[in-house]
Amino acid sequence: MYITVKQPGARTTIQDKGRYGHLGQGIPASGVMDPLAMRIANILVGNEEDHPVIECIGIGPVLEFSDAVYFAVCGGTFNVTLNNEPIRINTLYRSQAGDILKIGCSASYTSCVIAFAADFAEKPVYGSYATDLKSGIGPLGGRKLLINDRLELVNPRRNLANEEIRYFPPYAPKEETVKLRVIEGPNEEAFTEDGLQTFYRNVYTVSPRSDKMGLRMDGRKIETRTGNDILSAGIVTGAVQVTPKQPILMLKDHATTGGYPLIAVVIGADLSRVSQLKGNDKVRFFKVTPEAAYQARQEMDEYLEAKKKEFARTGLAAWFARNRGVKK
Amino acid sequence: MRKYVIKPCGDAALMIQFEQKIDPVVLQEVRQMTEKIQNAHLKGIIDLIPSYAALLVKFDPAVFSYEMLKQKIEVLAEKADRKTASASRHIDIPVLYGKPFPEDLEHVARHAGLSIEEVIRIHTGNEYPVYMMGFLPGFPYLGNLDERLHTPRRKEPRTSIPAGSVGIGGAQTGVYPLSSPGGWHILGLTPVKLYDAGADDPVLLHSGDMIRFRSISEEEFREIEEAGGKLCI
Numbered sequence: 001m002y003i004t005v006k007q008p009g010a011r012t013t014i015q016d017k018g019r020y021g022h023l024g025q026g027i028p029a030s031g032v033m034d035p036l037a038m039r040i041a042n043i044l045v046g047n048e049e050d051h052p053v054i055e056c057i058g059i060g061p062v063l064e065f066s067d068a069v070y071f072a073v074c075g076g077t078f079n080v081t082l083n084n085e086p087i088r089i090n091t092l093y094r095s096q097a098g099d100i101l102k103i104g105c106s107a108s109y110t111s112c113v114i115a116f117a118a119d120f121a122e123k124p125v126y127g128s129y130a131t132d133l134k135s136g137i138g139p140l141g142g143r144k145l146l147i148n149d150r151l152e153l154v155n156p157r158r159n160l161a162n163e164e165i166r167y168f169p170p171y172a173p174k175e176e177t178v179k180l181r182v183i184e185g186p187n188e189e190a191f192t193e194d195g196l197q198t199f200y201r202n203v204y205t206v207s208p209r210s211d212k213m214g215l216r217m218d219g220r221k222i223e224t225r226t227g228n229d230i231l232s233a234g235i236v237t238g239a240v241q242v243t244p245k246q247p248i249l250m251l252k253d254h255a256t257t258g259g260y261p262l263i264a265v266v267i268g269a270d271l272s273r274v275s276q277l278k279g280n281d282k283v284r285f286f287k288v289t290p291e292a293a294y295q296a297r298q299e300m301d302e303y304l305e306a307k308k309k310e311f312a313r314t315g316l317a318a319w320f321a322r323n324r325g326v327k328k
Numbered sequence: 329m330r331k332y333v334i335k336p337c338g339d340a341a342l343m344i345q346f347e348q349k350i351d352p353v354v355l356q357e358v359r360q361m362t363e364k365i366q367n368a369h370l371k372g373i374i375d376l377i378p379s380y381a382a383l384l385v386k387f388d389p390a391v392f393s394y395e396m397l398k399q400k401i402e403v404l405a406e407k408a409d410r411k412t413a414s415a416s417r418h419i420d421i422p423v424l425y426g427k428p429f430p431e432d433l434e435h436v437a438r439h440a441g442l443s444i445e446e447v448i449r450i451h452t453g454n455e456y457p458v459y460m461m462g463f464l465p466g467f468p469y470l471g472n473l474d475e476r477l478h479t480p481r482r483k484e485p486r487t488s489i490p491a492g493s494v495g496i497g498g499a500q501t502g503v504y505p506l507s508s509p510g511g512w513h514i515l516g517l518t519p520v521k522l523y524d525a526g527a528d529d530p531v532l533l534h535s536g537d538m539i540r541f542r543s544i545s546e547e548e549f550r551e552i553e554e555a556g557g558k559l560c561i
Contacts, residue, residue, distance in 0.1 A: 231381050265336075290395070
């Protein structure tokens with residue numbers, strides 16, 4: 001079976017959790033902006049959590065299904081329709097042959113993913129399905145989806161258990177000031193005590209000049225002890241680099257290394273929130289310990305694991321689970 | 329005595345920092361640590377990014393907590409050092425100086441109190457070891473930049489610098505293998521492709537190579553460009 005691209009959208013690509021094993025040659029990880037959305041989409045359709053997905057940024061695509069297949073759209077707030085009928089985000093659906101899936105608009109830079117209960121016929125590149133547009137690495141020759149592309153899907157999985165309970169609650173609405181938990185960065189000593197206080201006590205605004213490499217943060221200038229040049233070293237998604245002008249929060253398309261000091265790094269459990277930020281959003285950074293970050297990540301893992309079990313339940317256990325819900 | 333410190337870099341990576349200077353001895357320490365971790369084949373290590381004076385270790389937080397991995401690395405580091413040996417390749421990179429941002433070459437000259445000709449003479453005079461690869465696919469970070477040419481990065485990075493740009497940032501010099509934003513001062517342009525996405529081995533240079541820059545004319549630039557930006561090594 002295949003999926004035909006009727007309209008490609010602004011920036012629609014095949015992605016997975018990222019390409020690792022080549023960072024030391026300067027080949028970036030890329031991968032999905034919102035790792036939580038990828039995980040829940042794949043759990044809904046019964047895939048491994050890091051199965052490749054289609055990622056949509058900003059303006060989504062219009063896709064036509066050649067056959068029946070389970071799918072789920074997860075992540076930020078997009079208007080999604082199937083044959084012009086609105087459908088819910090974070091919920092399992094099954095297409096019929098000829099169905100048209102339309103992912104509408106979202107504020108720029110926010111993302112959603114589409115997972116299918118099937119495999120892409122495309123082959124992984126250097127061990128991954130992640131697409132890095134800048135260096136042209138990934139399936140489809142490292143490019144985004146174009147009009148009239150036909151994406152072939154193979155091994156469709158049928159007969160998922162508990163179709164009717166396969167959904168996740170939508171993301172909570174964005175707070176007026178988005179709180180991001182961070183661990184102190186490896187170059188904290190590059191900043192004065194005043195500089196650190198400035199960073200943690202003030203609200204920063206996401207600049208509209210941001211892109212998928214990084215969110216530029218407008219706000220109070222951060223005082224350094226030793227200037228803004230460090231010896232270039234490796235960086236990670238979620239790291240906050242401080243240039244002489246402003247802090248920049250690194251997103252999935254960031255380079256493998258950088259030469260500005262890292263004041264802090266956003267914890268894994270909050271990266272999904274980072275992926276939903278857009279120009280003019282306000283954020284504030286809160287410092288936590290590595291232990292607290294580990295705890296937050298474990299809680300998220302346990303929540304997803306419990307959902308997975310619930311979805312997979314069959315027979316009497318499933319019957320009890322359903323009826324417990326009804327009695328309430 | 330320990331020559332490094334380990335710090336968290338988020339909850340899925342840690343940073344091993346050595347003495348923060350560009351120095352062949354420090355480079356050797358980074359390489360030894362990299363090899364020790366590679367050779368231990370720890371499940372849960374996702375990737376390593378060695379740099380001038382640090383090693384970033386990306387790990388799976390479902391396998392390790394920061395403290396657990398830190399302790400493991402400290403134990404590994406205690407193990408006897410193994411010699412690292414690799415023969416260096418010597419590679420000439422042709423450069424058309426003064427393109428495409430002549431104001432940058434002027435800035436570096438003014439900052440150093442030198443003429444433009446002297447800047448080019450000094451920049452082509454040294455041989456530069458490749459200390460690390462990073463920032464972009466196939467981007468070499470080179471050491472041994474003459475101190476007279478050290479120039480702080482631009483206050484605000486440019487949003488686009490063309491592929492082949494040869495630049496200086498702080499105490500570092502290097503070549504942009506593809507078009508990218510960046511904060512370095514651009515001295516010139518090379519027609520040689522340092523990164524080729526289609527190739528089996530898309531990256532031209534490797535850590536350990538020795539690089540020399542050679543000043544070329546616009547005519548030679550065009551010839552090499554028309555020949556596909558290939559280099560005979």
